[in-house]
Amino acid sequence: xxxxxxxxxxxxxxxxxxxxxxxxxxxxxxxxxxxxxxxxxxxxxxxxxxxxxxxxxxxxxxxxxxxxxxxxxxxxxxxxxxxxxxxxxxxxxxxxxxxxxxxxxxxxxxxxxxxxxxxxxxxxxxxxxxxxxxxxxxxxxxxxxxxxxxxxxxxxxxxxxxxxxxxxxxxxxxxxxxxxxxxxxxxxxxxxxxxxxxxxxxxxxxxxxxxxxxxxxxxxxxxxxxxxxxxxxxxxxxxxxxxxxxxxxxxxxxxxxxxxxxxxxxxxxxxxxxxxxxxxxxxxxx
Amino acid sequence: xxxxxxxxxxxxxxxxxxxxxxxxxxxxxxxxxxxxxxxxxxxxxxxxxxxxxxxxxxxxxxxxxxxxxxxxxxxxxxxxxxxxxxxxxxxxxxxxxxxxxxxxxxxxxxxxxxxxxxxxxxxxxxxxxxxxxxxxxxxxxxxxxxxxxxxxxxxxxxxxxxxxxxxxxxxxxxxxxxxxxxxxxxxxxxxxxxxxxxxxxxxxxxxxxxxxxxxxxxxxxxxxxxxxxxxxxxxxxxxxxxxxxxxxxxxxxxxxxxxxxxxxxxxxxxxxxxxxxxxxxxxxxxxxxxxxxxxxxxxxxxxxxxxxxxxxxxxxxxxxxxxxxxxxxxxxxxxxxxxxxxxxxxxxxxxxxxxxxxxxxxxxxxxxxxxxxxxxxxxxxxxxxxxxxxxxxxxxxxxxxxxxxxxxxxxxxxxxxxxxxxxxxxxxxxxxxxxxxxxxxxxxxxxxxxxxxxxxxxxxxxxxxxxxxxxxxxxxxxxxxxxxxxxxxxxxxxxxxxxxxxxxxxxxxxxxxxxxxxxxxxxxxxxxxxxxxxxxxxxxxxxxxxxxxxxxxxxxxxxxxxxxxxxxxxxxxxxxx
Numbered sequence: 001x002x003x004x005x006x007x008x009x010x011x012x013x014x015x016x017x018x019x020x021x022x023x024x025x026x027x028x029x030x031x032x033x034x035x036x037x038x039x040x041x042x043x044x045x046x047x048x049x050x051x052x053x054x055x056x057x058x059x060x061x062x063x064x065x066x067x068x069x070x071x072x073x074x075x076x077x078x079x080x081x082x083x084x085x086x087x088x089x090x091x092x093x094x095x096x097x098x099x100x101x102x103x104x105x106x107x108x109x110x111x112x113x114x115x116x117x118x119x120x121x122x123x124x125x126x127x128x129x130x131x132x133x134x135x136x137x138x139x140x141x142x143x144x145x146x147x148x149x150x151x152x153x154x155x156x157x158x159x160x161x162x163x164x165x166x167x168x169x170x171x172x173x174x175x176x177x178x179x180x181x182x183x184x185x186x187x188x189x190x191x192x193x194x195x196x197x198x199x200x201x202x203x204x205x206x207x208x209x210x211x212x213x214x215x216x217x218x219x220x221x222x223x224x225x226x227x228x229x230x231x232x233x234x235x236x237x238x239x240x241x242x243x244x245x246x247x248x249x250x251x252x253x254x255x256x257x258x259x260x261x262x263x264x265x266x267x268x269x270x271x272x273x274x275x276x277x278x279x280x281x282x283x284x285x286x
Numbered sequence: 287x288x289x290x291x292x293x294x295x296x297x298x299x300x301x302x303x304x305x306x307x308x309x310x311x312x313x314x315x316x317x318x319x320x321x322x323x324x325x326x327x328x329x330x331x332x333x334x335x336x337x338x339x340x341x342x343x344x345x346x347x348x349x350x351x352x353x354x355x356x357x358x359x360x361x362x363x364x365x366x367x368x369x370x371x372x373x374x375x376x377x378x379x380x381x382x383x384x385x386x387x388x389x390x391x392x393x394x395x396x397x398x399x400x401x402x403x404x405x406x407x408x409x410x411x412x413x414x415x416x417x418x419x420x421x422x423x424x425x426x427x428x429x430x431x432x433x434x435x436x437x438x439x440x441x442x443x444x445x446x447x448x449x450x451x452x453x454x455x456x457x458x459x460x461x462x463x464x465x466x467x468x469x470x471x472x473x474x475x476x477x478x479x480x481x482x483x484x485x486x487x488x489x490x491x492x493x494x495x496x497x498x499x500x501x502x503x504x505x506x507x508x509x510x511x512x513x514x515x516x517x518x519x520x521x522x523x524x525x526x527x528x529x530x531x532x533x534x535x536x537x538x539x540x541x542x543x544x545x546x547x548x549x550x551x552x553x554x555x556x557x558x559x560x561x562x563x564x565x566x567x568x569x570x571x572x573x574x575x576x577x578x579x580x581x582x583x584x585x586x587x588x589x590x591x592x593x594x595x596x597x598x599x600x601x602x603x604x605x606x607x608x609x610x611x612x613x614x615x616x617x618x619x620x621x622x623x624x625x626x627x628x629x630x631x632x633x634x635x636x637x638x639x640x641x642x643x644x645x646x647x648x649x650x651x652x653x654x655x656x657x658x659x660x661x662x663x664x665x666x667x668x669x670x671x672x673x674x675x676x677x678x679x680x681x682x683x684x685x686x687x688x689x690x691x692x693x694x695x696x697x698x699x700x701x702x703x704x705x706x707x708x709x710x711x712x713x714x715x716x717x718x719x720x721x722x723x724x725x726x727x728x729x730x731x732x733x734x735x736x737x738x739x740x741x742x743x744x745x746x747x748x749x750x751x752x753x754x755x756x757x758x759x760x761x762x763x764x765x766x767x768x769x770x771x772x773x774x775x776x777x778x779x780x781x782x783x784x785x786x787x788x789x790x791x792x793x794x795x796x797x798x799x800x801x802x803x804x805x806x807x808x809x810x811x812x813x814x815x816x817x818x819x820x821x822x823x824x825x826x827x828x829x830x831x832x833x834x835x836x837x838x839x840x841x842x843x844x845x846x847x848x849x850x851x852x853x854x855x856x857x858x859x860x861x862x863x
Contacts, residue, residue, distance in 0.1 A: 026725060055709045060554070070714045071726065076706040077714030078557055079726075080550065081580050087514075087547040091554025091562070092706075094540050095512045099558065099706050120543035272536035272560075275506040276673065280531060284493035286322045286667070 017051055019044040024074050029065075035186030035212030035221075036066045039133050042184070042210075043102070044073065045193035050100075050200060057100050060089040062114060064106040065140050066133035066212065083113030086121040086130065093126045094267050100200060101127075107134040111147040111167050118169075122176035122205055127264045129199045129206045132169065133186070135214035135221065143217035169209050171246045174239060174258060179204030181242065181258040182235075183251075185228045186212040191254065198256060204264040211252075224252070231255035296351040297328075298480035299358045300432060301379050302425075303344040304367035306337055309425030313367070314345020315665070316450060317432050320442040321349050322494055322667045325484030329355040329632065329666040333375050333847070334604050342371035344379065349436065351482055355632050355666040356772025359853035361385055362479065363435065364400070365428050366393070367412065373399045378847060381405045386479075388431060390424065410472045422465035430469020437481040440467075493668050497661035498523035498565075500635035501591050502531065505563050507636070508643025509678030510589065511537035512562040514551035516544055516570060519603040520659040521593040524565035549574035552588045553581055557715055559705035561647055561678045565591040568610050569600065571654070575617045581652040582622040582740065584715040585693065585703070587680065589642050594658040594768075596846045606660035607846030608768050611824040614654045615797055623741045625653035626796040630755055630771040632666040638794060640674055641752055647678035649743045650703055656796070658819075660769040660849060686711035692724040695735050699743030744798045753795040756807055760787030762859065763808060763837070766817040767793045767825055770850050774817055777855035788859065793825075799832035813862065814839040817855060821845035 022044040030036050047057065057075035061067035063082035070077025076099075080088050089103040110118055110132045121130065136153075138144040144157040147167035154160055170181050180202040184192035192210060199206035211228065213221035231253040236242050242258040300317070304310035311332060318330040326349040335341030348358055360380040366372060366389040381387070381403035389396060391409035401407070410431065416422040433443050444463055451459050495503075501524050505513075513532060515525040529539045537560075542548035545566055552562035566574065571592045581588055594610045596602030614626045625645055629638035635657060646653040683690060683702035692713040694701045701722075704711025718726040719733050727733075755771070758778050766774045771792040778790050791807055808814070814837050818825040826841040842858045844850070 053709070054712055055707055058558075058706050071716070071724075074712055076704075076712050077716075078554070078584075079714055079716045079718065080553070080584075081576055081717055084546060084550040084577060087542065087550035088554035088557070090540070090547075091512065091514060091551030091556075092558045093554075094538055094551070095555035095560035095562070096558040096706065116543055117547055120547070267538040267540070270533075270536045272511050273534075274677070275503075275509075275535055278534045280503055280506065280534075281490070281493065281670070284495045284499070285490040285670075286319070286487065286492045286494055 017048055017053070019048040022047045022054060022073050022075065024072055026071050028072055029068060031216045033215040034065070035135065035214070036069070036133050038186040038189040039066070039131065039192065039210055039212055040069055040072055042189040042192035042196055043069070043131065045189065046196035046200065049193065049197045052100055056098070057102065058092055059102045059104060060092065061085045061104045062109040063140070064109045064138070066104060066106040067109055069104045083109055084117065085109065086114060086117040089128050090121060090124060090126055093128050097267070102200065103128055103130045105132055107132060107136060107148045108138045108146040111169055115147070119172065119176040122173050122178040122207070125177060125179055125204045125262050125265045127203055127205070129196065129208065131196060131208045131210060133210050133212035134169070135212050135218055137214050137217045139214050139217055168246070170207070170257065171243070173207045174242055174246060177262065178207045179260040179262050179264070180206035180256070182208045182256045183254050184208055184210040185224065185254050186210055187225050187228070188254070195256060202259065204260065204262055227252045228254050231257060235259050237261060296480060296482060297348060297354070297358055298363070298436065299348045299361045300363040300365065301344050301346050301361045302365050302367070302428060302432070303342070303372050303379070304425065305370035306334070306341040306343050308367045309423060310343050310367055311345050313425045313429045313432070314347055316429055316443065316446050317436070317438070318347050318665065319446045319494060320433070320438045321436060322492060323442045323445065323487065324438055325482055325487055326350065327353045327667045329664045331660060331664045333378050335371065335374060336604060342374050344375060349480065353669065354772065354776065355664065356776055357849050357851055359851045363388065363432070364405070365432060366390070367424050367428050368393050369397055373397055376400060408476070415468050415472060416465055418468055419461055419464045421461050422468070426462050426465035427469040427472065430466040431473040433466065434470045434473040435476060435479045437478045490670055493670060494665055495632065495668060496523060496663060496665050497629070497632040497635045497657055498593065498663065499527045500632055501565070501629070501639045501655070501657060501662070502527035504636040504639030505589065505643055506531060506535060507674065508640035508676065509561045509647065510563045510643055511535065512552065512555035512560045513537070513539040514542045514548035514562070514564050515539055516542050516548045516566065518567045518570045520595055520663050521565040521567045521591065523663065524591055524593065545570040545573040546577070549577040549590070553577060553586050556586045556588045559682070561587065561643060563589040563591065563643070565593065567593050567595050567603070568597045568613070571610060571613060572617070575613070578624065578652050578654070579618045579620060579622050580717040582618065582624050583717045583719070585650040585701070585740070586715065587646040587650045587652070589639070589646050589653045589655060591639065591655045591657060593662040594656055602847055604659070605847030606658045606769065606819065606849070608658055608770065608819040609821065609824060609845065610656055611796065611820070611828060614656055615828060621737055623744050623798065624651055625649070625744065626656065627653060627794060628656040628767050628796055629661065630768065630792045630794060632661050632664055633668040633671065634794070635661065636671055637674060640676055643678050644676040645747070647680045649700060649747055650680065651744065656768065658769050683708065683711050691722040693720055693722045693736060695722055695739050698746055699739040699741070749795055749800065753793070753800045753803055754807070755792045755794065756789065758782070758787065758789045760789050761811060762813040762815070763789040763791055763811045764815050764817055764855070765791045765793065765829065767796070770817055770819055773850050773852045774855055776852035777859070780852060780856050781859060786859065786863065796828070801833050804833050808835070808837060812837045815859060815862065816841045817850060818843045819846050819850055
């Protein structure tokens with residue numbers, strides 16, 4: 001197994017990586033004007049800033065428009081089933097701590113079908129960065145309400161709106177123990193790139209909540225451009241203060257909002273050895 | 287014709303019953319371990335109710351002079367520490383007029399469901415006698431009585447109790463031994479029922495291991511280095527055994543928040559190149575099914591051990607049934623070829639798991655291994671196993687070149703797999719249908735060639751003669767699987783003693799079916815009896831769908847929790863002859 005998981009880079013790259021090096025040739029299926037284009041750009045720019053080799057980066061996702069991101073990068077990608085990206089990312093990171101693991105997806109994938117994994121990923125605090133592109137709608141199934149949709153948003157599946165209060169992902173992430181919280185806006189790829197870079201660098205579970213408009217089913221979200229503002233205060237390290245801020249802000253303060261001090265989940269495992277190197281039979285001997 | 291046991295072998299079956307917390311399991315385990323030190327083979331299973339404390343529990347032991355981990359037809363001895371709730375499992379404890387019921391004279395009348403067997407009843411003041419020793423417990427009196435009946439010397443009981451009590455200290459051990467001695471005195475006038483004389487055992491010649499432990503060890507031997515775990519009865523012991531063992535070989539275990547997570551965690555690990563496993567039971571397997579389909583499509587090897595229990599739904603979590611065959615074989619949506627395997631015994635959990643890891647890794651496919659509660663939670667005496675050198679060997683694209691195709695269409699159907707960290711081997715593993723390079727595709731041609739290749743890699747693989755254990759010969763064949771195998775083996779041996787010759791085919795590989803090998807095994811057979819512990823005869827249905835039989839074929843099946851016993855199989859076959 002040892003040779004399987006320790007793969008040396010054969011020819012170290014001499015010139016620096018550029019953002020384009022992290023992009024694949026595959027053309028995204030997204031609608032023209034989709035916020036996710038900018039998030040993809042932000043992700044590749046963050047990678048450029050970190051100068052990580054694509055071979056050592058894994059991008060994991062579930063199902064939805066934004067979950068298509070892995071194949072649009074030149075990194076190792078994993079496009080799994082709906083709602084389970086975080087467990088795949090957790091297994092990969094736990095087994096291969098040498099890799100940089102980025103998990104991506106949308107609000108339905110992450111907060112509805114994957115909601116339980118979201119809370120436990122925050123708790124577990126593995127050194128993973130989770131970027132959610134939130135457009136408050138299920139786009140791939142043509143416009144249904146998601147957990148972050150306002151209760152009165154009319155749509156064919158819940159006419160007149162869901163009548164259910166939306167979910168506040170950053171508040172839940174804080175309460176569940178995430179170590180790094182930030183909000184980004186797809187209309188600002190440079191700023192979002194800088195946030196994602198910091199999130200990857202920060203130890204433990206980092207959650208970046210990106211407002212990423214759906215121009216097809218939520219055209220009114222084009223207005224977000226005029227509503228977002230840089231967070232007026234520096235990120236806090238005090239979770240009580242972060243909770244108060246997150247519970248009272250209007251959802252449009254952009255920037256790093258919280259930096260925790262929890263130690264990342266650390267699994268101590270040495271080099272893989274043959275089972276025959278340890279006498280497991282002794283405990284069964286009569 | 288009355289059928290007898292093979293003449294040279296000895297066997298005694300004993301049940302120790304009591305309400306939860308009465309210590310029936312401690313009595314049973316101590317007796318069993320001490321008997322094993324003396325050279326007995328056999329197994330100890332348990333039956334218990336849903337309560338952790340205060341329910342009912344029984345230790346079901348069988349001691350045999352020859353290796354045998356299956357059940358006998360009935361219990362020669364039943365020792366009841368008390369009679370609370372015993373009626374709940376009375377049908378699982380067949381007694382006969384020549385059986386012996388030993389009970390506490392202060393515990394009231396023998397319940398009708400037990401007494402109606404006509405077995406001889408012997409009463410002792412068990413609880414009262416225990417009080418002669420300060421802090422003495424009735425279950426130790428019971429142990430003394432049984433140690434007398436099985437002629438197990440005090441020194442072995444003392445050694446076993448010393449190992450079990452260990453940390454509780456010498457005072458507790460002395461109390462227990464004094465109470466055991468009282469039990470021996472009570473039974474002193476009774477005839478010894480079973481005795482064995484063997485050469486002294488060399489330490490390590492024999493092991494006592496449970497099926498769940500053996501599954502864990504087999505998995506490690508096969509190369510598993512990552513386990514994601516969500517507790518569920520009766521599979522938890524697989525995970526709990528692996529938890530401290532994995533770090534010894536550089537592996538890790540992570541507890542997941544649910545089975546949806548555990549299956550996806552192992553997919554993540556395996557995608558990262560680290561062979562991975564999880565263990566679960568019916569309800570957990572049901573939750574994992576969608577992602578097992580992902581592992582088929584993305585060609586991610588992994589192993590799921592499913593320790594079967596009574597179903598459907600929550601069913602009977604603590605008792606055995608062979609009723610998850612259908613979900614394991616047919617549960618995945620789409621056409622999703624994968625491996626389904628089943629160990630044949632406690633001991634075979636070792637080999638079967640090691641083989642399953644090997645097969646899954648070699649073919650980059652998920653393997654579901656169907657163990658069951660009976661073998662999973664049974665403790666059995668086995669001879670020291672010979673190590674197998676079968677270790678996971680995935681075909682890795684170490685040098686992917688310029689135009690690496692993750693899902694290249696190859697003759698074997700197996701495509702070299704790149705692992706994160708390999709430069710130039712980057713690809714996106716996908717549950718979407720894909721082209722050979724791994725790009726999402728909804729094209730007819732890609733779907734057809736990828737489905738063909740995913741099937742081909744399984745059908746072209748050489749499973750050697752491990753697909754089934756075949757023994758005996760005759761014109762009649764028994765086909766069975768899982769823990770029913772040991773009862774069938776004994777039935778075949780008993781029939782042989784009486785001049786009836788039968789062949790036993792115990793399936794280890796369920797899917798892919800092996801029609802060619804089966805046809806060869808059935809040459810000259812004109813009758814086939816399929817034996818299984820399922821209400822709807824799932825194995826029988828599966829065999830008829832995937833194999834062609836020219837012989838006449840019959841099913842003998844019933845649901846759990848009643849185990850299928852060798853005498854019943856003998857009767858079925860004789861009635862058919």
